[in-house]
Amino acid sequence: MKHRLTRRALLGRAAATTAATIVAAPAAAEPARDRAFRDAALYVPGYYPQNGWANGRPLRQHRQFSRHIRDWDGPARMLTRIGPDGSIRQTLLPVHAHDVDISPDRSVGVLCGFEGRTHVAFDPQTLELAAVAASVGDGWRGGGHAAYLGEDKVLLSERAPRAPLNGPLERHFGKVTIREAATLKTLETYSTYGVDPHEIQLIEGGRYLVAANYGSLPDLKSRELTVPRQVIDASITVVDMRDGSLVDKYRTGASDIELRHLASGRLDRIFAIQARLGDDEAVRAVERGVDEAYPFDITTDPGANYLPAATLRYDAKKKRATRMGGRNETALMRHGLSIIYDERNDEAIATYPTAHRVMAFDGASGAVTAVVDTSRMGLRYPCGIALLPDGAHYAVTGYWENLFVFERRTHRLVRELCQYPVFFGHSHISVG
Structure with a gap:
């Protein structure tokens, strides 16, 4: 196993239970949990x-939690590590993070900044800060997602300076930066050939990069993003990692639906989540039949409501996109968020927090194979999702709290593997 972290991070690893983190007493190890998680940890x-x-004080006043935060007017995010034995480790890191990724050899992790100017690397064992790096240029913003290219390089999605459409569309195309995993030093950049790239994935042995590009731009007069969004060029792009050339681009053509997240196993197995925002009047039309009292959607902001938007299956070999699910399933596809591809069972699995649903789709046809109402199980606003290393289970985390475990293929809840930590709001998770 390679370790290329800073001296500061290595010292932090040697003192794993000291100032960088607070560690809860490990839960009693269960054979089933050992099999499900093995030696991997989950990060939120x-x-x-x-x-x-903590200890009767807000975290910003707690030296152990906030030691890495120098400017409280700047970004700060909680990072939670759930060990394979159920132990909890948490700390604050100076980044406006959205996603977390761990290198294949588990020597380093990255929190990719989202709509912010910085990204950070950290030690996956201690959560000690290892590196802080800026976005690729003045005005450029983090795209929120990363992907590892082997053990020593990490790719980050990056967004061009925010501006209304004025001139060639190419001015708004984002980039993927190829960086040293341990230091986040930029080595090379490629265009994503899309507006505001977000989730990126490497497929087919790292030969191709697949990117989900929001495609929305600010209003020309207000220079702000609108509700509904002004979508110019929502797209899936495929980039050849040998030379950065564009292999394929699928444009949705939608004027108010962003393309945000994706999961992919190969060129003919690309699954893309769309998101559509509407005002309060629009959401009343969607929810007029819900008679029981329910809370405001805590995953969004007042006046910006998630409306149904179909999840797509795209075959880049045949250049063909299909909407997955019928009318009833599409009605539940509100705020599609995390999506993964289970190659063993040839299924895509996605979360829809506004509707409290997890859905599974057949890889070959795109047909819906399961619809799980997690709220009936005690998990509201399912957000993060990740395959567990035993090859038999996957984890789903609630926006604010709780981690539930399901069987692959059957999508049966495995209650004895569930855990109940607090995450303080999140979108995605990673296992490493």
Whole structure:
């Protein structure tokens, strides 16, 4: 196993239970849990650490949690590590993070900044800060997602300076930066050939990069993003990693639906999540039949409501896109968020927090194979999703709290493997 972290991070690893983190007493190890998680840990970046307290004090006043935060007017995110034995380790890191990824050899992790100017690398064992790096240029913003190219390089999605459409569309295309995994030093950049790239994935042995590009731009007069969004060029792009050339681009053609996340196993197995925002009047039309009282969607902001938007299956070999699911399933596809591809069972599995649903899709046809109402199980707003290393289970995390485990293929809840930590709001998770 290679370790190329900074001296500061290596010292942090030697003192794993000291100032960088707070460690809960490990839960009693269960054989089933050992089999499900093996020696892997699960990582969750939390959005609202200002709501957290420890030892009777807000986290910002707690030296152990906040030691890496120099400027409280700047970004700060909670990072939670759930060990294979159920132990909890948490700390704050200076980044406006959205996704977390761990290198294949588990020597380093990255929190990719989202709509922010910085990204950070950290030690996956101690959560000690290893490196802080800026986005690729002045005005450029983090795209929120990363992907590892082997053990020593990491790819980050990056967005061009935000501006209304004025001139060639290519001015708004984002980039993928290829960086040293340990230091986040930029080595090379490629265009994603799309507007505001978000999730990126490497497929077919790292030969191709697949990117989900939001495609939305600010209003020309207000220079702000609108509700509904002004979508110019929502797209899936495929880039050849040998030379950065564009292999394929699929444009949805939608004027108010962003293309945000994707999962892919190969060129003919690309699954893409779309998201559509509407105002309060629009959401009333969607929810007029819900008679029981329910809370406001905590995963969004007032006045910006998630409406149904179909999840897509795209075959880049045949250049063909299909909507997955019928009318009833599409009605539940609100705020599609995390999506993974289970190659063993040839299924894509996605979360829809606004509707409290997890859905599975057949890889070959795109047909819906399962619809799980997680709220009936005690998991509201399912957000993060990740395959577990035993090859038999996957984990789903609730926006604010709780981690539930399901069987692959059957999608049966495995209650004895569930855990109940607090995450303080999140979108995605990673296992490493």
